[in-house]
Amino acid sequence: MPDLNGAVTEQDQQRVWAALDKFRIEIPSWGFANTGTRFGKFSQPAAASTIEEKFADAAQVNALTGVSSTMALHVLWDLPSGKSDIPKIQQLERTYGIRSGSINPNLFQDQEYKYGSICNPSAEIRGNALSHLLDSVEIGRALNSRDVSMWVSDGSNYPGTQSIRRRIEYMEEVLAATHAALGPDQRMLVEYKPFEPAFYHTDIADWGMALELARRAGPKAKVLVDTGHHLQGTNIEQIVAWLLHLNALGGFHFNDRKFADDDLTLGSIDPYQVFRIFHEILSDTTTNFNDIAFMIDQSHNLKGKVEAMVQTVATAQELYAKAALVDHAKLAELQKSCSLVEAEETFREAFWTDVRPIVRAWRQSHNLPANPLTALAESGYVEKISQERSAKNAASVSSYA
Amino acid sequence: MPDLNGAVTEQDQQRVWAALDKFRIEIPSWGFANTGTRFGKFSQPAAASTIEEKFADAAQVNALTGVSSTMALHVLWDLPSGKSDIPKIQQLERTYGIRSGSINPNLFQDQEYKYGSICNPSAEIRGNALSHLLDSVEIGRALNSRDVSMWVSDGSNYPGTQSIRRRIEYMEEVLAATHAALGPDQRMLVEYKPFEPAFYHTDIADWGMALELARRAGPKAKVLVDTGHHLQGTNIEQIVAWLLHLNALGGFHFNDRKFADDDLTLGSIDPYQVFRIFHEILSDTTTNFNDIAFMIDQSHNLKGKVEAMVQTVATAQELYAKAALVDHAKLAELQKSCSLVEAEETFREAFWTDVRPIVRAWRQSHNLPANPLTALAESGYVEKISQERSAKNAASVSSYA
């Protein structure tokens, strides 16, 4: 193992090493595609527009990082023909050595979801939404994917225009029916978000609502924390602590933001917060680590897509490694005696320490490049796919007007 | 009944009238006392500094409004000798015709609560906090008060200095023990607040945490919503809807704010939001209206204290009357058909309508002054108490330094 600096003991390093051994993070297929804001998309020549291209890109990311061998799928975009696309996906899994990760139904894009999907006052539309959810569950089971990640974007834009109460009941019904269809190894992850695309009220606005709905649905339903889905000033690590305490944390959609759900790359705005979230997880003794799905959910509107993904995986590893450096026994002692400055210094010591040498050593010991971003640049991969894909991509630009 | 205007039918007016008949709002004893910010208090000559003065002021407010016959008590400030002050309170109740309202323990002022009260790492300090809570329960029972309103101000100021997880367990233990002591007609209301006086984390930060703690404590524990205790952008009426749905809404601490927990007078910043909160309650069909405690919790730092209280009661009545004007059947129909503009106009019609004539008529029919604020001015009450109290108050100014 490398010499970090005098302050990092052999024991510290072993703890970090062991933590790295068990850390995996899932990448989203849509992170390789062109995305944008309501004001338009900036098209990138290297963007993936087919599911095969997304598998190829994911394989490249995993070849460089070694910790991201699953890819989240978005049903509508990646399996446009629904269940009949399953064999194709399975073929791609074999070809690229990437397994299907969480399955993401789409409840926001169809024109009939204008006033809501599973909260829509129309029983027929709610029924259609349920069908899509049941298909998604079936797809997940066929692909041996554990998690169905449910983001319900329903809400309303104006006070008085919808009954908040009645819509709770609608949701409960659909979620229970979806839960009933889950296979023995499947889970349903309920995501929450305070606003956008609805602006006045979002039907699942916070972790409390997501938790209630998950419980009503059944024991395989857990809460999914998207780090960008909180009001300004929220203490996210406290929510993580509560969900762990209640045995209700299903996993994360990782990203960063400055104001709203900006879907920026993890740790780009507030890396200390990411460190604190990892700390809550690593100091937990009640939850099976593998029951927490670490997933990326970002929109790489401006950054190169493959570059952004590699950068995110590397940053996640490094912030996680910092959290693994925390000396829990010493910290607990100082917290108990309310030695504030000493406790904080002990905690922050781990954050200040440059863990990159040890992460690099870990990578090299697994025959991975020490610096995945540099390796990506040297590989010429992005240039290659840019050439292959650019003509096709130039045509697909959409805009606000 | 008065003629509001052409758009308000006889039936509408009866609905409002009936709603007014059942509306009562509790005033807090501390609303009559000198309060301030961390930068100092501005002393008012008419401020109350004894419990008798607070009872006198409450009686004056109720004489003018007729809907505020109970006064919330703060154990530490109003019963400084604890249980032995009970007879004195009972005597004041008889003298002033004001009953004791909710009982408010104090878990923030003692020096030993520096690092927390019921979440303090010290078992001894937690024990002391529990004792105070048990005393408060006993006081409540002796005074025939239904609710013990628990604001737990515990938290920490710096990441890493306290274990968020461990403190959850501490709280659960104390709250369960407190619940066990409740009499058959008593309830425990669990309040939440995202920040202040602790700045990094508050142990009960949001309604989800309050709800979990209430449930663990037992069936007599409900959630208390203080309208100033939310992050910017929170949809408070949605939380109210959820708590009603879950049969977990215990009551309100009403006030208004622009940014943080400013404790301004109700409706002074965003009256439309107050209207929406009342609407959720009035459109609820599952909860016993009397199970919802409507309480004021404000700090009248600059406004005259009795004036501010009368103004708040009157404003609460008027915004509540507006909400009572909403045509629920028509609104439900329009919500179901997603007729957004029509639904909003139906909803807002009630808000735009000037209900003051009907509220005035209701007051007069109960031998109350049509305009309580004007009546207060004419009564000379504030001048009288200013003269009586001013010398005493001049001495009690405290400051930041």
Added chain:
Amino acid sequence: MPDLNGAVTEQDQQRVWAALDKFRIEIPSWGFANTGTRFGKFSQPAAASTIEEKFADAAQVNALTGVSSTMALHVLWDLPSGKSDIPKIQQLERTYGIRSGSINPNLFQDQEYKYGSICNPSAEIRGNALSHLLDSVEIGRALNSRDVSMWVSDGSNYPGTQSIRRRIEYMEEVLAATHAALGPDQRMLVEYKPFEPAFYHTDIADWGMALELARRAGPKAKVLVDTGHHLQGTNIEQIVAWLLHLNALGGFHFNDRKFADDDLTLGSIDPYQVFRIFHEILSDTTTNFNDIAFMIDQSHNLKGKVEAMVQTVATAQELYAKAALVDHAKLAELQKSCSLVEAEETFREAFWTDVRPIVRAWRQSHNLPANPLTALAESGYVEKISQERSAKNAASVSSYA
């Protein structure tokens, strides 16, 4: 004049009437078009997709309200061929009796603006942006439009990726060159916005930056306040007061929001705030009222577009009428003596008063329908255009994927 209620004197009514006489509000062409969020657009059969349809819709709104005879144009969308579209616009002005309002350049949609337009590190791209601005100025002059409304959406998504400082200098250069091209009766309005579509930094983030840039550009540059472009908790009416004090207020983009730049209909979330903004304007004695451009800037993603526009104009009139009711002399007296409760009651008296009867009377005296929304419904206009446009609109749906 109608009898409002006892509290509203003949003199009050005359003041409101006179205020209504001078109030005009501009509607945006894009408010009639399909808009959405980054997650997709919900297509409406009645949406306008051609400039002629937008003129027709604007004419309909003005026929019903009588106060919205100008329509803001978006250069890229409404004059896709640039200056050569001017004769076509002039023809439509004559046909529909609607004049061209403010001219809105587009600095965000072209692929080359990925990293900025007038702040782009590339001198060539900045030059292209300047060309577009100069064209916009020329279009404005040809159409006898006073204002070029400049929303610069430039910014960056990640710390360190752009030089904030250097970009200020780029902007100053382009804005000065644009100002130099303004005709004698033209103005340049500089808009600010704290985030979106850029997430880490927006080059013109607040009114202070907009003001500095306007001053550097020249005397015909003023600040444009979009009510949705502020951080949570901002006191917008205070900014309005400061801009009036500095003689730098050019106008408004009116809309409402709960959290971010939600572009909801005016007054739908916080009507009291709109009232307060109008109050600052109506209590100003230094600015020529006509120098303030009142413009709507909303996205009617869910509401019917023509309905939403009519509703907004009516609501703006009514909230403005409430502000006109304020008794300035009495209020000034009470503010001076710091009679807080009395001052607030005097101020709010105007807000509580139902001014709809007087606004209806004003409309009828101008041969306009008393209730424009009802009149719209009775006109069958929306049904008519839905039939005419629906086939065309069904094809144009875009989405996130």
Added chain:
Amino acid sequence: MPDLNGAVTEQDQQRVWAALDKFRIEIPSWGFANTGTRFGKFSQPAAASTIEEKFADAAQVNALTGVSSTMALHVLWDLPSGKSDIPKIQQLERTYGIRSGSINPNLFQDQEYKYGSICNPSAEIRGNALSHLLDSVEIGRALNSRDVSMWVSDGSNYPGTQSIRRRIEYMEEVLAATHAALGPDQRMLVEYKPFEPAFYHTDIADWGMALELARRAGPKAKVLVDTGHHLQGTNIEQIVAWLLHLNALGGFHFNDRKFADDDLTLGSIDPYQVFRIFHEILSDTTTNFNDIAFMIDQSHNLKGKVEAMVQTVATAQELYAKAALVDHAKLAELQKSCSLVEAEETFREAFWTDVRPIVRAWRQSHNLPANPLTALAESGYVEKISQERSAKNAASVSSYA
């Protein structure tokens, strides 16, 4: 010089070293005193309550850090007899080797400032406030202190209760008169804050207002940025960049916060933001570094006061050293070519690097302890003053009630 790690060149280290050579930070006298929230103060045995104790504590901090030889004074608290206390302060300067830093007038504590000081509608009260400001200027001149730091806490709590416009004029008048009294080497720093202690409007709410007021006052007036005085989501480093661009940055009040003006220790919540602020300053080429006053303004409500101060100075140095590591030439190149990921990695490389070894080496080369906090613990200083001061401090506890 020490070996940081392979990535840090000799040249990098020299740059950091040179940067450390010129960095000084001022500590506030009130950081050693008991402070609290509106809910009460937790008294500390080691708290300073006399000006001599504050000088002693400051001397101790400077003995350990070597970069904090000036102490900001609060006129009301530290010179309670005003100008006649000057000789006493001068004596303490000589005794303790600490010079007087910025002079802080107090415009919030006197009872007559209830409705404002320099914005008060009463000309007499404004006159009194001006007198205090003129005294403060004179004190500053006598003490050879460069800066008078003006925090104007004026504002209002309720819409309509004060004239925002009129109060701007009041302020301008007083500030101009104060500026006129400044000596040739004195400056006036105008601070801004969006809320607290006033809740609806603060008269100097943001940097734009502070800048306007500073300009009106005169050329010796600059803007003071308190890092805790911003709305959630504000990009503070952008404001710093603008103030540098406009040659209007006077200095900083450093602290950290999670939600409001929490006055926590610098870098405790968001260290990356502090790094970014230092980066803007270090990449500036137009401002004289010495014209920027780096000052701490924190309330150590829970942390030990001397410990918190030492910790803050050390953290400031370390985050500043990280910023000094940034390779400006390389970064500028990557920003110009919009190489986002590379630019960000270059920028963040400096943040990830553990600069503590080089800061320690710098300290040792100046005969300072490598780790000031450890040295403080070993010195026994806090225990010593606790014993000396504890009896006195126990008596001085104040509270909310």
